[in-house]
Amino acid sequence: MNVTRKGSAKKRTVGIRVKLIAALLAFTVLVLFVIWLLQIKLLAYFYEREKFAELEEAYLEIRTHMGDADFEKQLVEVAEKHSICVRVFTIVNKQAKEVADADVGVECMIHHLSMSLLWSLHRNAALNEGSYDKRMEINSASSEPDEEGVYLPGLHRPADTVNAICVRIFQYEGQEYFILLDSELSPVSATIRTLQVQFIWTAVLLLCGAILFAVLLSKIIAEPLTAITGKARRLAVGNYTADFEGNGYREIRELADTLNFAAREIAATDHLQKELIANISHDLRTPLTMIKGYGEIMRDIPGENNAENVQVIIDETTRLSELVHDLLDLSKLQAGTKKIEKELFDLTELTRETMLRYDALIRHNGYRILFESDGEANVCADRSMILQVIYNLINNAVNYTGESLRVRVYIKLFKDKVRLSVDDDGEGIPADKLEQIWDRYYRVDKVHNRAVIGSGLGLSIVKGILESHGAQYGVESKEGVGSKFWFELPLAKS
Ligand code: ADP
Secondary structure, X not given: OOOOOOOOOOOOOOOHHHHHHXXXXXXXXXXXXXXXXXXXXXXXXXXXXXXXXXXXXXXXXHHHOOOOOOHHHHHHHHHHHHOOEEEEEEEEOOEEEEEEEEEOOOOOOHHHOOHHHHHHHHHHHHHOOOEEEEEEEOOOOOOOOOOOOOOOOOOOOOOOOEEEEEEEEEEEOOEEEEEEEEEEEOOOHHHHHHHHHHHHHHHHHHHHHHHHHHHHHHHHHHHHHHHHHHHHHHHHOOOOOOOOOOOOOHHHHHHXXXXXXXXXXXXXXXXXXXXXXXXXXXXXXXXXXXXXXXXXXXXXXXXXXXXXXXXXXXXXXXXXXXXXXXXXXXXXXXXXXXXXXXXXXXXXXXXXXXXXXXXXXXXHHOOEEEEEEOOOOEEEEOHHHHHHHHXXXXXXXXXXXXXXXXEEEEEEEOOOEEEEEEEEOOOOOOHHHOOXXXXXXXXXXXXXXXXXXXXXXXXXXXXXXXXXXXXXXXXXXXXXXXXXXXXXXXXXXX
């Protein structure tokens, strides 16, 4: 046979410290990447864009001065302002004629261009709606034209010199103008190298800072949690006095409050459970002692083997089996495994039948159990469960009614419901205990009148049954006057 066992493989979870360090490191790396991308990788790109934008700005300024009497002077001013060189041509009969220029002393290219190169730039601009931007690189060692057929023969400049050339063609007063603007692009490689060193330092410092910060933060967050875990472990081994503290953070304080509440509840349940075991063992031991005692008497003493003694043994056995039944019922109700089997029956009739069980008690112990009803009350419910409810309520009333020995059972009809109530003249229940009496294992006092059979679980079974029927129920009680336990069921429609 092949038996497969599912191991309880514990999922490995990562601690707050590791997660925080990882998260902060990831964030730092992201920030560093963005800095590297923008400040180092794209530095040259942004710089060149800025330069071309400046040339465009200068061009627009120059256009505003077109037609001015002192146009040449204005041109020089604009060129000085932007540290650029400018040449302005008119095109007449396919001939370029220079009308003005400004050479402000920057490393200029446009003043060294051959006519063929000038026309080549003009052509490119003309093909591009009158606007052409060119990043022009000089390689003095080479006389080969660049990729656009442009080359600068005889211009001697350092090999890695690069200029931004802006070419524009426009019309002014019916005349075609052709303008060249030139700005030197300083090499950014040295700046990039400086930035790279700076970046390495920034990266190292930021990463160390992130780790330090994460460790500190995780310590601050994890410490109260670790303290709570330690106390929770003590709680798990039965030390319910643990007092959880959650200073510092709202969430941790809420967790501590919840755990404190849970600890109090567990302690109370534990206490009640111990009490229940004591009660049940007492309730089990008493009939067992009786059965054993009577059995021995009947075995050892001649003439005691009579029907009366056998009846005692039978009664005690009944008491025992009812106790065991009640325990089973309660556990089934609590586990939700007890099924409700609804049927139509007359609640008045059922109550009357239940009263018959108390005949002996009435006859031998002087109890007076009064029953009044408004008449037939047909309900649709689990008959045997409702019987148990009535039985438990009457049992309790008999148990606690005190010296008056009087119990009253009423069935009152309303428009669409019926209410059954059981009154007694007993000690009553203190107001602050009215809620708790429905809890399993709960007893107001430890004295138990054993005039009738009772398991000590009665009200929790009553509560379980009535709640599973969705019925209303309750208790009214006045200390020293008595108690009234009641429940209501909807009347079955004919
Ligand atoms: P028990 O077997 O102890 O009666 P129950 O669950 O039936 O168990 O009742 C819980 C507690 O409620 C009782 O211990 C008792 O203190 C209180 N109680 C129940 N019914 C009455 C009543 N009719 N009069 C006074 N106290 C009652």
